[in-house]
Structures are given as structure tokens and as C-alpha cells.
Amino acid sequence: MSYIRSFLLLHPQSFWPLFLVMFLCFITIKMLRYHLMSVKPVTPKLPPGPKPWPIVGNLPEMLANKSPTRWIHKIMEEMNTDIACIRLGNVHVIPITCPIIALEFLRKHDADFASRPISMATDIISNGFLTTAVTPFGEQWKKMKKIFVNELFSPHKHQWLTNKRNEEADNLMFYVYNKCKNVNDSGLVNVRIITRHYCCNLMRKIVFNTRNFGEGKNDGGPGLEEVEHVDAIFTLLRYVFAFCVSDYMPSLRGLDIDGHERKVKDAMSIVKKYNDPIIERRIEKWKDGSMASADAEDILDILISLKDANNEPLLTTKEIKAQALELVLGGVDNPSHSAEFAISEMINQPELLQRATEELDNIVGKQRLVQESDIPNLNYVKACAKEAIRLHPITIFNPPHVSMENIVIGNYMIPKGSHVILSKQGLGRNPKVWNEPYKFKPERHLKNDGSMVVLAEPDLKLISFSTGRRACPGIVIGTTMTVMLLGRLLHGFNWSEAPNVSTIDLLKYSNGDRYIGGPLVAIAKPRLAAELYQP
Incomplete structure (x- = not known):
């Protein structure tokens, strides 16, 4: 400071320029500070949507519409937006x-x-969020996801279960053959019953090592027990992520305003009636030493035999029961639904049916049945399955993803706790992505270079197995079940519409938005040697 004073006394002519510079700097800083304080930060807006009511939001409008999903799509169409x-x-x-x-x-x-939302149905089905698919993000989900990927559906385990899958594929042929040869049915086959029971039989076989809870039927079809079990399984699937009022206003849970809770609990009691005794008996066998690792035959054995770092059982009985059920639920709806819709579309367009059977005859021949080893070469059959997934998704929306933080995406704020739902129908039928989006055109999935068609779609132009941390880890078994089911039905039988039906209407959904109003019932005629249909 003394140095500056001495400098100014010796050089007074330098004082005013220095003073002026300091003054200007002071004024500039003041102005910038005032400007920054006066400019309010721009807060990103929420995506466009209908104006909500206080407290209840748009629940009254949702309840007034029989189909919440159609209502949501209608809102998006009217607002001309891809996000709402x-x-x-x-x-x-x-x-x-x-x-x-x-x-x-x-x-x-x-x-x-x-993460996933906490909902009435997922809470009941997962035994208090003890499973993989519906459990919110956290240590339990990490634990179960690791088991799912490393222990249940690794490439080794997929190969280990091949014989069980083959057994059910053979039983499928036997059952359909007997149905279409039954003179009382006039060759008519209910494709929905066929496909659903095949998928449930297969999942019961690989999880519990049993096809039937009772005696079954001599024609390979389900007995009363299996019919009850399958109906309950598909009831749970219908409501697992349905728009339930109490999920958005938890204080209303127990009042069951929309009737969902009663239906979920009734279906769960049926499923537990059949699943739980098998699980409990098997756990006792492992405990009393009558079973060991060398005796493991199915996924249930794997779940029971897993050990932690202290060589204690890794999973509780509640966890085993919940995960076993979720495995069955996760494996039955997409393959059965895709096969039914693919065959329906191909009956409407017989030239597609002919092209698929020609591919099967060229690759497989007519002296044997389709095997899993044929799947890589069945590009057109896979293209048909993929097109059915695109045009006719099993559900309109995928399971919700929950935001764990406030996130800005594009110019929109997505608040913490939001439920992000991707529209399978909106993506698969988006005219900006797909040419002739409402037309069933399997060839759109064929590659110009002839490379292998896969059912997965990582770019989300359609949703088959999704992507990211919550993507379905069962891509291999899901693809195998879907292609084998469709391939066997197309290879083994000629399909045509039922009498007095000219065109099958395939763009209608039931009020639950999950399935068409009625199942596909079609004429099936064997096209291979009779001995190939015997299990």
C-alpha cells in the first residue's frame, strides 16, 4: 500500500487513468450482478398433457374411459405429441x-x-417384492437379477433344459393332431388354447418338472387342473401392470374401487394351490438329504440349492415361491400371443403362409420335425413372429420405469417418481418409423444381405425384450419358445379360416387392452406323416 502511495506522489499524472479504470470495473461488476439477479432461471416444463384436477389429477377421466390405454393414445394424438x-x-x-x-x-x-413402481398387483404377485421383474431398484432386485442371469438362464442352463423343451414341442404336435382329427370338432382348433397351454406346459416342465397337476387327457390336452391354473396365470398377467386407482392413491387400497384387487387375490389363491405344495415338498427333500446337487432336474432345484457365503440357503421359501411364479408368468404370454396373431394374419394372406411353409420344407424337409437347431436358418418364420410382435403387442404399454431423480430430457422435466411407459403399440405402429404400419409385412424384417433375423430390437422401433437394466434377460428362451411354437404349427399343419369366416379382424382389443375379443378358431389339417405326430 505504501508503494502505491509513493508511486502516485511521484507520478500524479497516472492517478486519473487508474481511477477511471477502477471506477469502470466497479460499475461493470455492479451491472453484471444486477443483471444476473434479475434474470430468472428457465425451469423446463412438464411434457404436454391434460390439465389435472386438484389431488386426484386425471383419475376421473381415466375411470370414465373403459380403456385407459386408448384414452392415453387419444390424448397424444389430439396434442400431436410423442411424449405426454x-x-x-x-x-x-x-x-x-x-x-x-x-x-x-x-x-x-x-x-x-x-426402478419399478410399487403397486397393488405387483406387491401381491411378488410376495412383497422378492423377485426380479417387478421389484423396485435396490439390493433385493440386484440379488435376484444376478441369480436370474448367472444361475437360471445362462447358456449352460439353456442347453441343460433342451430335452424338457423338446418334450413339450412334441406333445404340442400330438395334441393339435388329435384335435384336428377329432370328428366332433370338424377339424376346428382353438389356437389360443393350444398356444397358451403349450407355453404353460413348457414353463411348468422347466420350473417344476411336471406338465400336469392332475391326470391330463389322453389326447395330450390339459385336464381341469391345468385349465384352472392357466386361466389364473393369464388373469394375473392381465392385471399385473393395469391402471389401478389405488396404485395412484394408496389410501384407497382395500376399497377395491375398480375390482382389480379381488381378481388378483382370487387368481393368486388358485396358483398357490397348485404351486406351493410342489415347492414345499421339494424343499423338504433337499433338507432331509434325499436330494443333492447331482439330482437337480429343474429350475426349482437350482433355486433351492443356491448357497450364500456361509453355505446357508441363499433364498427363503417365500423368495423361491415368488420367483418360481414370476418365471412362469414371464414365459407364457409373449410366445403364445405372437404365434396366435402370426397365424391369424397368415390365414388372411395365404401367400405368406405358403412362403413360410416352403421355407420350412426347404430347410427341415417333411421327414422330421422342426428342431431348435433349425432356428438360425428360419429367417422368414422369425420375420413373421417379429411382425406379429410389432403389429400386435401382447400389452399396449411395457412395464413402467420409475425415475429415481428429477431428469431433464429434451426440453421437458421428468419429476422424480414419474412412471415412464413406452407404448408398444405406439412404437410398433409409428408411421414415422414404419411404412404401411397397419399392414402385416414380415419381409420388412428381412435383411438385404441375408443375415440372420433376430426378435430383439435394441433400437426400440418395436418392443420385444426392451433394453437396458430392465430388459428381459430371458431373450434366448423367449426367442426359442416363440419360433419353435410358430415353426411347429406351420410345419405340421395347413391352416385355413373357419367356415363362414372370410377375414379375421385383428385390430380389436378387449376392454382390458390385452387380447383380441375372441380367440382364433381355425381349421388345421396335418401335412406330415402320421408317425411324426406321436410323442
Whole structure:
């Protein structure tokens, strides 16, 4: 300071320029500070959507519509938007119909949307969130996901279960053959019953090592026990992520305003009646030493035999029961639904049916049945299955992803706790992505270079197995079941419409938005040697 004073006394002519510079700097700083304080930060807005009511949000509008999913799509169409925000209670529901936006959620911000909502149905079905698919993000989910990937559906375990899958594929042929040869049925086959029971038989076989809970039928079909079990399984699937009022206003749980809770509990009691005794008996066998690792035959044995670091059982009985059920639920609906719709579409377009059977005859021949080893070469059959998944998804929306933080995507704020739902129908039928989106065109999935068609779609132009942390880890078994089911039905039988039916209407969904109003009933005629249909 003394140095500056001495300098100014010796050089007074330098004082005013220095003073002026300091003054200007002071004024500039003041002005910048005032400007920064006066400019309010721009807060990103929520995606467009209907104006919500206080407290209840848009729940009254949802309840007034028989189909919440159609109502949501109608809102998005009227607003001409690929992303919307609909407040149900205090929950922001964010539907998306654009693959680019969907990828931003599930690829760029995957870690932020890796949780699941707590809902009435998922709580009951998962025994208090003890499983993989529906459990919110946390240590329990990490534990079960690791088991699922490493222990249940590794490549080794997939190969280990091949014989069980083959057994059910052979029983499928036997059952359909007997149905279409039954003079009382006039060759008519209910394809929905066929496909659903095949998938449930297969999952029961690989999880519990049994096809039938009772005696079954001599024609290979289900007995009364299996019919009851399958109906209960598909009831649970119908409501697992349905729009339930109490999920958005938990204080209403128990009042069962929309009737969902009673139906879920009734279905669960049926499923537990058949599943739990098998599980409990098997656990006792492992405990009393009558079973050991060398005796393991199915997935249930694997779940029971897993040990922690202290050589104690890794899973509790409740965890085993819950995960066993979730495995069955996860494996039955997509393959059965895709096969039914693919055959329906191909009956409407016989030239597609002919092309598929020609591929099968060229690759497999007519002296044997389709095997899993044929799948890589059945590109057109896979293209038909993939097109059915695109045009006729099993559910309109995929399971919700829950945001764990406030996230800005594009110019929109996605609040913490939001439920992000990707529209399978909106993505698969998006006219900006697909040419002639409502037309069944399997060739759109064939590669110009002849490379292998796969059912997975990582770019989310359609949703088969999704992507990211919450993607279905059972891609291999899901693909195998779907292609084997469709391949066997197309290879083994000629299909045509039922009498007095000219065209099958395939774009109608039931009020639950999950299935068409009625099952496909068609004429099936064997096209191979009779001995090939014997199990």
C-alpha cells in the first residue's frame, strides 16, 4: 500500500487513468450482478398433457374411459405429441411413442429409470417384492437379477433344459393332431388354447418338472387342473401392470374401487394351490438329504440349492415361491400371443403362409420335425413372429420405469417418481418409423444381405425384450419358445379360416387392452406323416 502511495506522489499524472479504470470495473461488476439477479432461471416444463384436477389429477377421466390405454393414445394424438404427461393422483405418468425419445430414457439415462413402481398387483404377485421383474431398484432386485442371469438362464442352463423343451414341442404336435382329427370338432382348433397351454406346459416342465397337476387327457390336452391354473396365470398377467386407482392413491387400497384387487387375490389363491405344495415338498427333500446337487432336474432345484457365503440357503421359501411364479408368468404370454396373431394374419394372406411353409420344407424337409437347431436358418418364420410382435403387442404399454431423480430430457422435466411407459403399440405402429404400419409385412424384417433375423430390437422401433437394466434377460428362451411354437404349427399343419369366416379382424382389443375379443378358431389339417405326430 505504501508503494502505491509513493508511486502516485511521484507520478500524479497516472492517478486519473487508474481511477477511471477502477471506477469502470466497479460499475461493470455492479451491472453484471444486477443483471444476473434479475434474470430468472428457465425451469423446463412438464411434457404436454391434460390439465389435472386438484389431488386426484386425471383419475376421473381415466375411470370414465373403459380403456385407459386408448384414452392415453387419444390424448397424444389430439396434442400431436410423442411424449405426454398425465397426472394420476400424485403420480406423473409419462407415455412415449417415439423410439428416439424412448432410447434417451432407456439408454442415455438408463440408470435413472431402473426402478419399478410399487403397486397393488405387483406387491401381491411378488410376495412383497422378492423377485426380479417387478421389484423396485435396490439390493433385493440386484440379488435376484444376478441369480436370474448367472444361475437360471445362462447358456449352460439353456442347453441343460433342451430335452424338457423338446418334450413339450412334441406333445404340442400330438395334441393339435388329435384335435384336428377329432370328428366332433370338424377339424376346428382353438389356437389360443393350444398356444397358451403349450407355453404353460413348457414353463411348468422347466420350473417344476411336471406338465400336469392332475391326470391330463389322453389326447395330450390339459385336464381341469391345468385349465384352472392357466386361466389364473393369464388373469394375473392381465392385471399385473393395469391402471389401478389405488396404485395412484394408496389410501384407497382395500376399497377395491375398480375390482382389480379381488381378481388378483382370487387368481393368486388358485396358483398357490397348485404351486406351493410342489415347492414345499421339494424343499423338504433337499433338507432331509434325499436330494443333492447331482439330482437337480429343474429350475426349482437350482433355486433351492443356491448357497450364500456361509453355505446357508441363499433364498427363503417365500423368495423361491415368488420367483418360481414370476418365471412362469414371464414365459407364457409373449410366445403364445405372437404365434396366435402370426397365424391369424397368415390365414388372411395365404401367400405368406405358403412362403413360410416352403421355407420350412426347404430347410427341415417333411421327414422330421422342426428342431431348435433349425432356428438360425428360419429367417422368414422369425420375420413373421417379429411382425406379429410389432403389429400386435401382447400389452399396449411395457412395464413402467420409475425415475429415481428429477431428469431433464429434451426440453421437458421428468419429476422424480414419474412412471415412464413406452407404448408398444405406439412404437410398433409409428408411421414415422414404419411404412404401411397397419399392414402385416414380415419381409420388412428381412435383411438385404441375408443375415440372420433376430426378435430383439435394441433400437426400440418395436418392443420385444426392451433394453437396458430392465430388459428381459430371458431373450434366448423367449426367442426359442416363440419360433419353435410358430415353426411347429406351420410345419405340421395347413391352416385355413373357419367356415363362414372370410377375414379375421385383428385390430380389436378387449376392454382390458390385452387380447383380441375372441380367440382364433381355425381349421388345421396335418401335412406330415402320421408317425411324426406321436410323442
